[in-house]
Amino acid sequence: MKAATVSVIGRPSAGKSTIVNTITGMKVSITSPTPQTTRNKIRGIYTDQRGQLVFTDTPGYHLSDKEINKRMQDVTVSSLSDSDMILYMLDGTRTPGKEEETIAELVKQSGVPVVAVVNKADILSAEKTEEAKAFLRSHFPDSAVLSASAAKDEGIDEVLIELFRLAPEGEMMYDESMYTDQDLEFRLSEIIREKTISSLSDEMPHVIYVEIEDMEYSEERKEVWVRAVINVERDGQKGMIVGKGGSNIRRIRKESFAEIRRIFPGSKLNLDLRVKADPKWRTSGKVLSRIFR
Ligand SMILES: Nc1nc2c(ncn2[C@@H]2O[C@H](COP(=O)(O)OP(=O)(O)OP(=O)(O)O)[C@@H](O)[C@H]2O)c(=O)[nH]1
Ligand SMILES: [Mg+2]
Incomplete structure (x- = not known):
């Protein structure tokens, strides 16, 4: 049986909370069109016959000096090396810039195995999807680079296949009926x-x-x-x-x-x-x- 922790990392509004909700099939983490909705580490637990994946949804990484943003950056950075794997979410509707580069570097430096996903494929042209995938491949040449729609539940099975492929063997951390550990x-x-x-x-x-x-x-x-x-x-x-x-x-x-x-x-x-x-x-x-x- 496989068991692993997965940090979900990406810019604000990339769809991190949405994918955790779609995978767990539950409303674990709140979502909204406004960037910086998630403020804490939020755990979502997924269990099937392959094993258990414990996701940590994190605040979107946003370059800013404001105190509250620095707190949110700390939450994200601290969870990078905490986990067995990283699920990197990239919003394909936005062209990668300095912020995306910064996150990609942070993820790379953590040395933690990565599954990288171009999200919002439901509203992307094939060209735009390819462009975003190329960005991810250039940063993570040895990782799986996929496209998906977290909102429409498209391509999510493939994301799970890749995550379970990377996951180490282990014992379940939570009862299989649990989908979150929030109080x-x-x-x-x-x-x-x-x-x-x-x-x-x-x-x-x-x-x-x-x-x-x-x-x-x-x-x-x-x-x-x-x-x-x-x-x-x-x-x-x-x-x-x-x-x-x-x-x-x-x-x-x-x-x-x-x-x-x-x-x-x-x-x-x-x-x-x-x-x-x-x-x-x-x-x-x-x-x-x-x-x-
Ligand atoms: N079209 C489309 N919209 C999506 C998809 N996934 C998420 N969204 C939308 O994008 C917005 C942001 O989604 P969230 O899941 O809240 O994003 P987040 O990465 O958790 O954002 P923060 O918590 O602010 O960092 C919401 O309005 C979602 O409905 C997708 O696959 N397709
Ligand atoms: Mg969120």
């Missing part, structure tokens, strides 16, 4: 963050963090209480989350409610959502340490 509070806060992001314009997602203030679950009464806070940076930004007459926060609540309920089948869910301003959280070491724990 409940984190999953809930991520679901609420995703629903909040999807209602906002480009810059806003970065000013948000979600905190679960209180959570109680009564197995006996089949009831769950969750109180969460959507934090923004300035008072003036609260209105955008709340929306006209509360319309947006109601929508965020409704969508979060539907998804959180799936985690507690058969239980009554009470979800209380609040919006607060926490100025400068993005530069506060205390808050950042809580988020990037």
Whole structure:
């Protein structure tokens, strides 16, 4: 039996979280069209008769000096050499530039075996796919270079075949029924963050963090209480989350409610959502340490 850990690496919006969700068949990691959605290492576990692959989804690697971006770079770089293999995701819709070169070099220097994938093949011309593959082949001449669509689940079986080919023999690390190792509070806060992001314009997602203030679950009464806070940076930004007459926060609540309920089948869910301003959280070491724990 094969067993391996796989770090999923690439630029923001390459489709790293999408491929982890497609492979596990579960919503393990939140996704959005806005770059830099993933902020932590998120584990997704895939098991079949060949063995077990434990994926670590990472924040997209983005060249920037901002404190929060540096934290995210640290998360990514630290997971490079942590794993048995790297699944390198490249967004074929964007021509590789300095950022892509930097990541390719980091991956190469780690010395960890690589499977490289040109993603979003569903919307690429054959020429563009070839161009992206050529870039990957030039950096990883000894590795498998594939194209796939993580969103459409095309070419993913081939990605798994290559990963299992590289994987060492070993024992399963998790029970085969497990698909993630995230704690409940984190999953809930991520679901609420995703629903909040999807209602906002480009810059806003970065000013948000979600905190679960209180959570109680009564197995006996089949009831769950969750109180969460959507934090923004300035008072003036609260209105955008709340929306006209509360319309947006109601929508965020409704969508979060539907998804959180799936985690507690058969239980009554009470979800209380609040919006607060926490100025400068993005530069506060205390808050950042809580988020990037
Ligand atoms: N057309 C197409 N879109 C895709 C594909 N894979 C991902 N996307 C879209 O690309 C966007 C980014 O996907 P994510 O999975 O969130 O990307 P990510 O690499 O995790 O991004 P960060 O967490 O920000 O680093 C989303 O809107 C996805 O729906 C694909 O195969 N085809
Ligand atoms: Mg992501």
